[in-house]
Amino acid sequence: MKSRTRLLKLTSHSLAFLLLLVLFGCPGNGNKTEVNSATPEPAKTRKTDFDGDKAFEYVRKQVEFGVRPPGSPELEKTRAYIIDQLRSFGLNVTTDEFQATTPMGQKKMANIVAELPGSSNDIVIICSHYDTKYVKDFKFVGANDAGSSTGAVMEIARVLAMKKLSLKMTYRFVFFDGEEAFCFDWDQCHNPNPADPSKPLPDNTYGSRHYVSQLVAKNELSRVKALILLDMIGYKELKLGRADLGSAWLQDIIWQTGKEIGYGSQFINATEGVGDDDHSPFLKAGVDAVDLIQLSSYQYWHTKDDTLDKVSAKSLQIVGDTVIASLPRIEERIRSRAR
Ligand SMILES: [Zn+2]
Numbered sequence: 001m002k003s004r005t006r007l008l009k010l011t012s013h014s015l016a017f018l019l020l021l022v023l024f025g026c027p028g029n030g031n032k033t034e035v036n037s038a039t040p041e042p043a044k045t046r047k048t049d050f051d052g053d054k055a056f057e058y059v060r061k062q063v064e065f066g067v068r069p070p071g072s073p074e075l076e077k078t079r080a081y082i083i084d085q086l087r088s089f090g091l092n093v094t095t096d097e098f099q100a101t102t103p104m105g106q107k108k109m110a111n112i113v114a115e116l117p118g119s120s121n122d123i124v125i126i127c128s129h130y131d132t133k134y135v136k137d138f139k140f141v142g143a144n145d146a147g148s149s150t151g152a153v154m155e156i157a158r159v160l161a162m163k164k165l166s167l168k169m170t171y172r173f174v175f176f177d178g179e180e181a182f183c184f185d186w187d188q189c190h191n192p193n194p195a196d197p198s199k200p201l202p203d204n205t206y207g208s209r210h211y212v213s214q215l216v217a218k219n220e221l222s223r224v225k226a227l228i229l230l231d232m233i234g235y236k237e238l239k240l241g242r243a244d245l246g247s248a249w250l251q252d253i254i255w256q257t258g259k260e261i262g263y264g265s266q267f268i269n270a271t272e273g274v275g276d277d278d279h280s281p282f283l284k285a286g287v288d289a290v291d292l293i294q295l296s297s298y299q300y301w302h303t304k305d306d307t308l309d310k311v312s313a314k315s316l317q318i319v320g321d322t323v324i325a326s327l328p329r330i331e332e333r334i335r336s337r338a339r
Pocket of ligand 1: 145180
């Protein structure tokens with residue numbers, strides 16, 4: 001085990017140097033990350049072009065629309081807003097509408113997919129759900145769940161669309177509808193399965209399960225080489241342990257990168273007991289996937305207090321920087337595995 005750790009260290013040091021070149025360019029190419037001493041904003045500690053303030057604004061706007069469960073007019077407005085923003089970044093955006101059978105009857109849902117074509121056909125998906133949990137007894141505005149991750153994925157999309165990073169792969173930014181269960185508890189209810197009545201379908205992850213079925217139908221599944229899911233990543237006291245379900249190599253790269261760029265106190269060495277999330281249908285289909293999620297130490301989860309004051313631009317910055325800085329390494333790993 002010791003020698004294995006050493007080998008990883010050596011590799012990561014050489015990768016770290018490459019990463020610095022990618023992030024900050026060669027000497028004399030100083031057009032990035034300008035520091036304005038008059039404004040002590042997160043921009044000062046920004047490690048990439050990801051702008052935590054912009055991401056926070058995307059979160060604020062979603063919360064302003066109100067409660068956003070699947071099929072609601074509020075979610076429709078949110079969807080139009082997300083699509084508008086993604087198009088303004090120059091991305092090709094499509095929506096995939098579908099009917100879902102839920103414990104509350106048929107619901108119209110829609111996934112949003114923005115694509116940034118690369119020189120390689122291989123696909124990396126960066127995603128979040130954008131619905132908020134339907135709650136009967138109180139107003140749930142989901143600032144962290146899933147306003148924060150939706151805002152972060154939007155901002156990552158904006159940065160990648162600028163094409164200042166030397167990435168080769170095709171990127172898809174996917175916003176899933178219907179991640180949340182309609183019954184209060186995740187596993188409380190099930191839905192009938194016409195294909196196999198003995199295996200009822202879950203009352204959650206409607207959008208991601210639908211998306212995987214579409215990838216299979218279009219014969220695209222084998223092109224997807226990695227999936228990065230964000231879910232509840234904006235809490236001002238951010239702590240991200242490794243989710244119990246996920247591909248270790250993706251977790252290793254992201255947590256190592258987070259540490260190397262100065263976010264070791266947020267990307268911590270602990271296991272986060274999560275179980276299923278939107279990455280699960282992909283894992284089950286054989287796609288390597290990772291879930292960045294703060295569940296156990298987010299005390300406002302699924303409460304009326306999951307409000308904007310719990311989210312900070314700084315936390316969004318930390319996650320955005322780390323994901324973006326990890327991408328060259330993830331691509332390199334995918335290429336070396338293909339060789
Ligand atoms: Zn939730």
